Amino acid sequence: HTVAISNSWGGTDMTDATWTSDLQQAAAMGISVFASSGDSGNSGSGGAAPSFPATASYNTYGATAVGGLATTVSGTASTDGSGTTGISTESVWYNTPNAGDGSQGGVSTVYAEPSWQKASSDANSVITGASATTGVSSGRGVPDVAADGANMEIWITYSGSTGYQELWGTSVASPLEAGLFATMDYSVGHKLGFANPLIYQLAQAEYNGSYSSSKPFYFVSNGSNALFSANNGYSLAVGWGSINAYNFVQDITSSTPSPTSYPVTFTESGLASGTSWSATFNGQTSTSTSTTVSFSVVDGTYSYTIGAVSGYTSSPSSGSVTVSGASQGVSITFSPTTTTYPVGTYVIVNATSANIYLYTLPEAEKFTVANTVTVNNVVMYLGGGSGTVSFSIGTSLWGSQVVGTTNVIVGSSTGWVQVFFPHVTLSSGTNYFLNVKLVSGSTQWGYTSSPSVDTGALQDYWYSGSTLTHDNSYPDIFSIGYNTHSTAAILGQMFSSEQYLGATP
CATH class of the missing domain: 2.60.40 (Immunoglobulin-like)
Known part of the structure; x- marks a missing residue:
């Protein structure tokens, strides 16, 4: 029974209806299909282009692309299986035996990136991150894995001659991988079939830190071809590297590790x-x-x-x-939340507060601002009845106005009122006067007995008959601001100290 098929040939990336049908049938029969990734080393006229049929892979069927490695071994070599060799180093196969020869990879412009590559965060980031080199933002990345491809001694019969011959290339690596999977099929007791989803699941889990004592892959971190470098994970030069067959079998026959959160x-x-x-x-x-x-x-x-x-x-x-x-x-x-109110309107922003006293209008407050600011409203305490109140801001008492007179009809509710006027910029260091007059009705302005201040920044004026009197013993309370600031924040400051706050930027 066939368990694995290897293809040691390649050409321009393309689609082929017969190949697609054959790959579907192979997957349905549980046969693993492998294809050499190519020997151009991504040098020369081919550039970053990968090779077909290594690219021919979909979500649920297709070929496993095999790149080439240059491997050095340790221990005692033998030709009869009695040696004790082990892997010393693995690197990307390139420039051996001829300049430009080497493992080939890239991103397909014909085949979309399969779901199992997208699900692998490392492979997906490498594929999409190489767009400046490949010219492709997303696509099927090649190769998937790698095997020895440099200076292999293989016992073959060719043209009537039998013996060891030195060969190289991914045309060697692909049948090696097919033989490895056939052996693993036997070990697990069933066909592994289309291998790519399993390969990427195990490789990404190892990359995330799982299988610390039974790593199924030898990730390659050394070497590069003409365009792509090894990445100690997935790369477009050698895929996930080579497979540790013993650990691979142990990992897929044991419980699947929980993914890292x-x-x-x-x-x-x-x-x-x-x-x-x-x-x-x-x-x-x-x-x-x-x-x-x-x-x-x-x-x-x-x-x-x-x-x-x-x-x-x-x-x-x-x-x-x-x-x-x-x-x-x-x-x-x-x-x-920013709310835009028409000029001349007002909103009640809080109910009655303690320690607030009412005084008959007209009133004026002298103030300065620490920094140049844009303002469009004043918050102040009004009560004592309904009426029409006029507001203005000037550089002198009742004159030289920078904010013209705005009349507001105030209801009978007592509380903090936010009155809106046209936007105006107040300059740092300039003396301004907030002028408030009663046009009609009985509305009064709130004041407090604390604090009693005379700092120059705040000066309180009031009228006794027709005489203007300067008295800071009982300053009125107000805040000038811009309506991108919440009234809750303004009032929180006012209630916490019950004193003049100045302009709010």
Whole structure:
């Protein structure tokens, strides 16, 4: 019964209906098909192009491409099997016996990258990462494995002559690999069939740290051909390297190792301490009141979404994370929701606060800003009844206005009011006056007895009859800001100290 077929020939990458049908039939019969990857060493006119039929492979059937190695051995060599040889070094076969001869690989422009290569994070990253050299962003990567291809002494009968002859090339490596798999078939007691999915599963597991005591592959880290270098893992020069047949058989007949999991941590910034937020990752939702949410997954690409938090927007709010043999982190920034209000409107942003007293309008506050800022609203305490109130900001009391008069009709509710006016830039070091007049009604401005200050940055003025009086014993409370800042943050500062805050950038 046939268990393995080897092909020691190659040509320009292409598709062939007969070959496709034969490969499907071989897979259905449990026959492993091998093909030499080519001997060009990716030098000369062929460049980065791989060779057919080594490229002919699909998700569930196809050929296993075999590259070439230069191997040195240790121990006592023999021709009758009595020696005690072992592998000393393995490297990419190249420039032997002739300049340019060597293991050939590359990425196919004809065959798509099969699922078992995509599922291998190391192989997939090598294939897609070589696009600058191959000119292909994704495709079937060649070779899959490698075997001896340099200066092999083989007992053959050729043209009537029998004896040892020195041969080289992947045309030698491919039948060696076919014979190796035939032997392993016998050892496991069944046909291994289309071998590539199993090869990549075991190789990626070894690459991730599994099989530490029974490694199924000898990864190659030495040498290169004209374009591709060994990679101590998967490479486009020698694939996953050579197979340790004993360990390979032991690994596939024992329990399959659990894949390694890696942490994926989402870290938020921008939320107030203790705020609840959540992330949904790979279909699982986790909620936290700390700054981090963590998950644990094996290699792969996963989507995520960030749960809505009232009053905030998140950036990014969704996306994907690729895990490839290492932990991953995602930074999430929460920003207060921006609401645009028409000029001359107001919103009640908080209910009545303690230690607030009301005083009859008109009133004025002198202030400076530490840095040049753009503002478009003032938050202040109004109460005592409804009415129409006018607001302006000037560089002198009631004159030289930088913000023209904005009239606002205030309801009877008592509380913190945020009033919106046209955007204006206030310059650092300039004295400004917030002027507030009562046009009609009975609305009053809130003030506090603490603190009593006279710093130059804050000066309080009030009217007694028609006389303007300067008195900082009872400063009025207000905050000037820009509406990308949340009112909750502004009020939190005001309530914590109940004092003048200055302009908020």
